[in-house]
Amino acid sequence: xxxxxxxxxxxxxxGRSDDTAIGTTPQTSWKFxxxxxxxxxxxxxxxxxxxVKDNLMILYFAKxxxxxxxxxxxxxxxxxxxxxxxNYAVRRxxxxxxxxGGGDATDTSETDGIRVSDSDTGYNAFxxxxxxxxxxxxxxVTGHTAEANTGGSNAPHSTDYTAKWTNTTYPINCVKIxxxxxxxxxxxxxxxxxxxxxxxxxxxxxFWQELAQVTLTxxxxxxxxxxxxxxxxxxxxxxxxxxxxxxxxxxxxNTDTGSGVTTYARMGNANSATSVExxxxxxxxxxxxxxxxxxxxxSDIFLLNKDGTEKLGMMDYADRDPTGASARxxxxxxxxxxxxxxxxxxxxxxxxxxxxxxxxxxxxxxxWGGTPT
Amino acid sequence: xPSSWQLIGSTDWASGSPDNITVAFPNTTYKYLHIxxxxxxxxxxxxxxQFNSDTGNTDNYVLRYMEDGKSxxxxxxxxxxxxxxGVSDDYPEVFSVIxxxxxxxxxxxxxxxxxxxxxxxxxxxxxxxxxxxMSKWINTSDLITSVTIHNPEDGSFAAGSVVTVWGANDLxxxxxxxxxxxxxxxxxxxxxxDTRKIxxxxxxxxxxxxxxxxxxxxxxxxxxxxxxxxxxxxxxxxYIRIAITGDATDFGDLTVGRHWLGGLSSTxxxxxxSxxxxxxxxxxxxxxxxxxxxxATDFGDLTVxxxxAVGVSSSARGCFGGGASPDSNVxxxxxxxxxxxxxDFGDLTVxxxxxxxxxxxxxxxxxxxWSGAFSNVxxxxxxxxxxxAxxxxxxxxxxxxxxxxxxxxxxxxxAGGVSSGGQSNVxxxxxxxxxxxATDFGDIVTxxxxxxxxxxxxxxxxxxxxGNGSLSNVMExxxxxxxxxTTDFGDLIAAKGTxxxxxx
Numbered sequence: 001x002x003x004x005x006x007x008x009x010x011x012x013x014x015g016r017s018d019d020t021a022i023g024t025t026p027q028t029s030w031k032f033x034x035x036x037x038x039x040x041x042x043x044x045x046x047x048x049x050x051x052v053k054d055n056l057m058i059l060y061f062a063k064x065x066x067x068x069x070x071x072x073x074x075x076x077x078x079x080x081x082x083x084x085x086x087n088y089a090v091r092r093x094x095x096x097x098x099x100x101g102g103g104d105a106t107d108t109s110e111t112d113g114i115r116v117s118d119s120d121t122g123y124n125a126f127x128x129x130x131x132x133x134x135x136x137x138x139x140x141v142t143g144h145t146a147e148a149n150t151g152g153s154n155a156p157h158s159t160d161y162t163a164k165w166t167n168t169t170y171p172i173n174c175v176k177i178x179x180x181x182x183x184x185x186x187x188x189x190x191x192x193x194x195x196x197x198x199x200x201x202x203x204x205x206x207f208w209q210e211l212a213q214v215t216l217t218x219x220x221x222x223x224x225x226x227x228x229x230x231x232x233x234x235x236x237x238x239x240x241x242x243x244x245x246x247x248x249x250x251x252x253x254n255t256d257t258g259s260g261v262t263t264y265a266r267m268g269n270a271n272s273a274t275s276v277e278x279x280x281x282x283x284x285x286x287x288x289x290x291x292x293x294x295x296x297x298x299s300d301i302f303l304l305n306k307d308g309t310e311k312l313g314m315m316d317y318a319d320r321d322p323t324g325a326s327a328r329x330x331x332x333x334x335x336x337x338x339x340x341x342x343x344x345x346x347x348x349x350x351x352x353x354x355x356x357x358x359x360x361x362x363x364x365x366x367x368w369g370g371t372p373t
Numbered sequence: 374x375p376s377s378w379q380l381i382g383s384t385d386w387a388s389g390s391p392d393n394i395t396v397a398f399p400n401t402t403y404k405y406l407h408i409x410x411x412x413x414x415x416x417x418x419x420x421x422x423q424f425n426s427d428t429g430n431t432d433n434y435v436l437r438y439m440e441d442g443k444s445x446x447x448x449x450x451x452x453x454x455x456x457x458x459g460v461s462d463d464y465p466e467v468f469s470v471i472x473x474x475x476x477x478x479x480x481x482x483x484x485x486x487x488x489x490x491x492x493x494x495x496x497x498x499x500x501x502x503x504x505x506x507m508s509k510w511i512n513t514s515d516l517i518t519s520v521t522i523h524n525p526e527d528g529s530f531a532a533g534s535v536v537t538v539w540g541a542n543d544l545x546x547x548x549x550x551x552x553x554x555x556x557x558x559x560x561x562x563x564x565x566x567d568t569r570k571i572x573x574x575x576x577x578x579x580x581x582x583x584x585x586x587x588x589x590x591x592x593x594x595x596x597x598x599x600x601x602x603x604x605x606x607x608x609x610x611x612y613i614r615i616a617i618t619g620d621a622t623d624f625g626d627l628t629v630g631r632h633w634l635g636g637l638s639s640t641x642x643x644x645x646x647s648x649x650x651x652x653x654x655x656x657x658x659x660x661x662x663x664x665x666x667x668x669a670t671d672f673g674d675l676t677v678x679x680x681x682a683v684g685v686s687s688s689a690r691g692c693f694g695g696g697a698s699p700d701s702n703v704x705x706x707x708x709x710x711x712x713x714x715x716x717d718f719g720d721l722t723v724x725x726x727x728x729x730x731x732x733x734x735x736x737x738x739x740x741x742x743w744s745g746a747f748s749n750v751x752x753x754x755x756x757x758x759x760x761x762a763x764x765x766x767x768x769x770x771x772x773x774x775x776x777x778x779x780x781x782x783x784x785x786x787x788a789g790g791v792s793s794g795g796q797s798n799v800x801x802x803x804x805x806x807x808x809x810x811a812t813d814f815g816d817i818v819t820x821x822x823x824x825x826x827x828x829x830x831x832x833x834x835x836x837x838x839x840g841n842g843s844l845s846n847v848m849e850x851x852x853x854x855x856x857x858x859t860t861d862f863g864d865l866i867a868a869k870g871t872x873x874x875x876x877x
Contacts, residue, residue, distance in 0.1 A: 012596060012640070012831070012877070014564045015551055029378035029539050055409055055537065091491075091500045093442045103442030106500035132411040132468045134533065140411070140468035140501065142489045162491035162503040198383035198537045210376035210541070215404070218689075225552050226583075238405055240474035242482065272439035272446035298485045300472050316472075318485050318507035328437040328448045329485055331507035362476050364404060366541065368377065 026202045030057055030194040035372040038063075043184035045191050046176040049076045053195025056131040058143075058175060059234055061304055062117070063124050064186040065179040069117035071129075072178070073139065075170035082176045083167060086111045092161040094118040096269035096276045096333065113178070114163040116145050123148040126304035126312045127159070133172050133195075139165040144302075144314045144335075152258070152339035155267040155278040156312060160333070188306075192234070192372045208236055208368035212347070216363045219244070221348075221356045224367060228345035232369030235313075237301040239365040241349050243357055248292040250284025250352040251301065251315065251336070253344045257354045258283040266315070268334030286352035287317035287332035295319040301336070303344065305369070311338040378407065378539045386534035392418070392524035395426075396538040402516040403540030408471035410457070410536045416528025417462040420469060421454035423521040424484065424510050428453055438506035454523050455510070457490045460502040462526050464492035475517050484510040484517060551584055558710050560641035560664055562877075573664070597663050598828030598876040599624050599643055600837045603869030604844060606630040606651035610661065610669065611866045613848070615830045615876065620863040621837075621848070625668040628659040633775075635730070636827045636873030637684030637691035638663065639709035643875025644672055646693050646715075647682040654678045654698070658707065658715065663877040673714040676705040681775070683730035684827065684873070685737025687756045692718055694739050694754075694762070697726035704754065704762065719761040722752040729776030729826065731785025732756065733805040738765055740787045740803075740811070743773035747793055751803065751811065766810040769801040775871060777826030779834020780805065781853045786814055788836050788851075788859075791822040796841040800851065800859070814851070815858040821845055827874035829853065835862055837872060844868035 034050035045060075062069055074082035086109035097103040107115065117125045129143025141164060147157040165172070175193060179185050194207050211231065212224035222241055241249065258264055258281070265280035270288040277288075291297070296319065303313035317332040338344070347367055350356045381403065382396040394412070412420045427433055432451030439446035440460050449456060457469040469490040476482035486509065492502040510517075522536045551563050551572065563572040563584055572584040600621065601610040608630030611621035627645060634648030634655075646658040656678035659669035675682075679696030686692065686709060693715065694704040702724035705715035721739060728742030738753040739762065749771035752762035774791035788800040798820035801811035817824075817836065824839035835850045836859065846868040849859035 012562050012564055013551070013554065013557070025377045025542075026379045027377070028380035054535075087497050089494070089497045089500045091441065091503055096442075098439070098442050098444040100444050102440070103444070104500075104503070108500055109497045130409065130468075130470050132409065134411065137411075137413070137466060137533070138493050140466060140491045140493055142468065142470055142491045142503070160503075160505075162501045164491075164493055164497075164501050166497045196380070196537075196539075198535055200380050206377040206379075208378055213376075223582075225554075238472065238474060240476060240482075240485070271437065272442075272444060274444045296476070296482050296485065298474050298487065300487055316487050316507075318487060320483055320485055320509055323483060323511065323513075325432050325435045325451045325511050328435050328450065329507040329509050331437050331439070331446075331505070333505065362482060364474065366405060368541075 027204055027206050028200045028202050029206045030196045030208060031204050032207045032372050033193040033195045035190055035192045037190035038185060038187045040187050041184055043180040044176055044178045045189055046082065047191050047193055048081050048174040050173050050193045051195060052171045052173050054133055054198045055196045056133050056172060057128060057194040059128045059192040060177050061126050061190050062177065062179055062185045063189040064122060065125055066122050066183045067179055068115055068119065069125060070113040070178045071116050072113035072176045073165045073172045074174035076173055077170055081174045084111055087166045088113050088163060090114050090161060090163040092118065092159055095158050095267060098269065098272050098274050114141065114161060116143060116159060116161060117147055118159050119147045119157045123150060124309060124312060128302050131172060135171040136168050138168060139172055146312045146314055146335035148310050148312050148337060152263040152265050153280040155265045155280050156335040156337050158267055158335040207370040209370065211367045211369045213366040214364065216359055216361050219358050219360055222359050222363055222365055224347045224365060226346050231305065231343045231345050233306050233371040234369060235303040235305045235344060236368045237303065237347055239349055240296060240298050241363040242296040242360045243294060244360050246292050246294055247357040248286065248352040249297045250286035250350050250354060252284045252348040252350055252354055253338050254342060254346050255348065256340060264338055266334045266336040268332050270332045271330055283354035284350060284352055285315060285336040287315060287334050288330060291319060291352065293319065295321055305344050307343050308341050311340060311344060376541065378541045381538040381540045383535060383537040386530045386532060392530040393521050394530065394534060394536045395519055395521040396536055397519035399518045402475065402518060403542045404475055405541040406473040406475060406517060407539040408520055410469045410522045412522060412530050412534040413466045414528050414530045417526035418524045418528040418530060419459060419462040419526050420457045420467050421523045421525055422457055422471065423454050423523050424517045425515055425519050426521065427512065433511050434508065436506050436508035438504055440504050441502055454525065455486060455508040457488050458492050458504050460492055460504055464494065466493035473517065481513045483513055558641050560662060596830035596876055598835055598874060599661065599663060600825050600828065600865065600872045600874050601627055601636065601645045602631050602634045602648060603838060603872040604632050606632055607869055609866065613835065615828065615833050615835055618862050621865050623866060624666050627669045628671050629655065629657050631655050632871040633680040634873045635682045635684040635693050636875040637686035638875040638877050639686065640688045641877055642709050643877065644691055644707065644709060645873055646675055646684065647679050647696055649680040654680045663875065672712050675715045676717055677701065677703050681726040683728050683739065685730040685732035685756065687734050690756050692737050692754065692756060694730065695721055695725050695728045695742060700724040700726050700744055718759045721762045722764055723748060723750050727773040727775050729778040729787045731778040731780035731805065733780065733782050736805050738785050738803065738805055741768050741772050741776045741790060747771035747773055765808045768811045769813055770797060770799045772797050774822035775824060777824040777836040779826050779829040779851065779853055781831050784853050786834055786851065786853055788826065789817050789821055789824045789839060796820040796822050814856045818849060818859050819847060823870035825872035825874045828876045837874065838865055838869045840870040844870050
């Protein structure tokens with residue numbers, strides 16, 4: 001948007017107090033379908049009878065959950081709605097446990113549903129999954145969960161999972177999260193169901209709305225405008241950055257460069273190595289060591305951005321490696337957190353040590369956000 | 374309503390061989406793509422990804438992947454496609470979620486792709502399989518305009534397979550909230566025309582720009598103009614508020630007193646360059662922050678020491694053109710907000726001195742001057758590039774002697790000078806974005822030469838000093854986008870000619 005500015009003679013810019021970014025985007029992507037938010041501690045959260053959509057995106061936030069989380073699906077034509085029979089099969093990986101034979105754990109004919117969070121500690125968990133929701137086909141699920149651990153000095157924990165609900169009669173229109181191996185989840189925990197048909201009609205309002213973006217038309221730093229007035233409970237952040245001189249990659253929020261043990265932490269894995277990188281008390285959230293080079297880098301982040309709780313999410317990252325088809329990209333999957341109760345309102349892409357590097361033309365970052373209402 | 378993801382398209386598998394399910398969007402490109410592919414099939418089938426129907430005959434894809442939590446992962450190089458799910462080729466149902474950022478054309482960058490896939494296996498008694506990949510399509514010249522899920526195996530996708538693509542892009546924007554404007558220099562002024570509030574851009578220590586209200590309102594236009602130097606190698610700078618008539622006030626001193634100098638401005642900074650210091654021609658450039666009263670600071674050196682050059686500028690780059698002695702065709706340029714020496718830009722169409730200059734955000738235009746004779750030449754440059762000037766047209770009257778320039782973003786005005794008939798009262802104008810001969814604008818009330826221009830807002834141009842038998846302290850102004858004669862503005866601190874002007 002900033003590239004629409006016009007300098008008048010004397011280098012001035014003029015506008016109006018009520019100027020806003022005006023334009024239209026078809027409302028044809030993920031819509032908010034339904035949510036359930038606990039107003040008191042409970043062991044389950046259930047959302048039933050939401051609109052059937054071809055593609056589902058489910059966000060879940062389990063506050064102070066006492067133990068592992070399990071997800072079940074169902075349909076209002078079933079009795080009961082939620083299927084708690086052995087119709088689930090799961091492949092899951094906790095804290096990037098990669099081994100030569102394959103580090104995943106598996107559950108088959110599972111009555112406990114999909115174990116989406118495997119930690120036995122009592123911290124917040126945030127995750128999301130995507131589902132292809134075809135009535136007469138097994139429902140395939142891919143998802144990720146981050147578990148907060150405590151403060152910026154302790155890395156969060158990770159669960160990656162793929163799963164299926166083998167019902168081939170009904171589409172999913174119910175979902176339940178259970179934390180029944182302890183005292184459950186605190187009030188404020190919630191499930192948010194988003195959906196989009198393959199021919200989604202241009203009606204209503206898309207859930208993910210752009211909050212801020214930067215597109216460099218000249219070399220510069222990657223700092224979004226402040227979006228405090230429009231920030232949301234859930235953020236989706238994508239970036240593509242490059243630098244003409246060796247630079248690394250970090251994500252920083254609200255210009256918080258970190259102090260002591262109260263800032264950023266992550267757990268991640270680079271190139272599916274057996275070693276897991278655990279980093280706490282850092283100045284930014286950064287993947288894959290210092291990753292300093294001149295290669296373009298992409299990142300994709302989903303973040304819980306609720307006020308009054310640590311910010312928790314997943315960050316996937318790749319850098320191009322040398323050009324050409326004979327050089328493979330580097331990959332890194334991470335769970336991340338910003339140990340601040342403040343909501344994110346500025347996103348920066350500095351070096352991993354928080355120094356703002358000059359990025360080259362074409363570098364982009366965009367922040368979408370949504371709050372279910 | 375802000376921008377969002379939007380559905381680009383969705384394609385169900387019909388039939389064909391080889392199996393390709395394509396979503397094409399040739400008429401619109403998107404900066405961000407999100408793809409979800411669900412395939413089922415019979416026999417061997419392995420969903421793979423291709424872009425823009427590039428079947429990779431020159432091996433344009435490479436992938437790093439990981440399967441089922443296996444250490445080390447794997448790689449495929451020089452492939453015809455990106456394998457989304459390579460765990461096995463006999464899984465009937467595979468669901469893939471793919472994200473791509475589409476680097477802009479001209480960035481010369483390969484596309485990097487992230488993908489997560491799950492393969493069904495069969496029934497609840499078998500765990501699904503998974504594959505995560507980071508891959509790239511090495512094409513650096515095209516934006517992605519189609520996505521294909523391709524099956525290279527001998528089985529076939531089956532009915533019901535579907536590929537859906539969403540995209541996100543910039544909105545068509547008709548107005549800009551100032552909070553979204555952060556990539557402007559510190560000190561840039563934002564004028565809110567309905568409230569008449571003034572904001573200034575400040576860059577915090579963390580590099581983030583913030584607009585801060587200045588606690589004042591602007592009257593029509595708050596642009597400041599500064600005249601610097603002048604006859605007898607004057608070192609004084611004096612300023613006015615262009616929208617408000619009145620006398621000039623002391624601003625500070627140049628680093629070197631000089632006359633016959635040139636001036637140019639960015640959104641915040643004014644640069645004075647060239648001139649004669651009383652003993653020799655000068656390569657000095659010095660600059661001021663126009664919003665801040667004070668002495669000038671050394672900027673760097675011109676490529677050639679000279680006098681009687683003139684400045685033109687965009688908000689980022691400034692060019693000094695022409696000069697003497699001898700008559701010069703030199704154009705050199707600077708990045709205004711970065712100190713340093715000037716670099717060669719190109720040549721004027723005709724070497725000359727004592728010419729006038731006007732500019733838009735795109736073009737700089739040089740008019741008149743002395744090239745061994747009175748010149749009516751107008752030539753122009755595209756400021757953001759480099760290269761020689763190109764013929765624009767002719768002035769209504771050939772003249773030299775420091776024509777005073779003033780410009781809005783659309784119109785340039787040349788005023789005064791000396792013609793073969795003596796001191797000139799002619800004002801003529803051009804439309805900067807076009808080419809052609811100048812048109813009569815009106816008259817300077819008192820014909821004179823060596824007038825300083827370059828002091829202009831988007832609406833008003835002020836001409837200062839000059840002489841016609843004696844030096845003048847007169848300032849006069851015009852409304853640039855109308856026509857007519859000049860109106861008295863006020864008086865300079867001292868009667869001076871051969872000054873230069875800057876404004877912001």
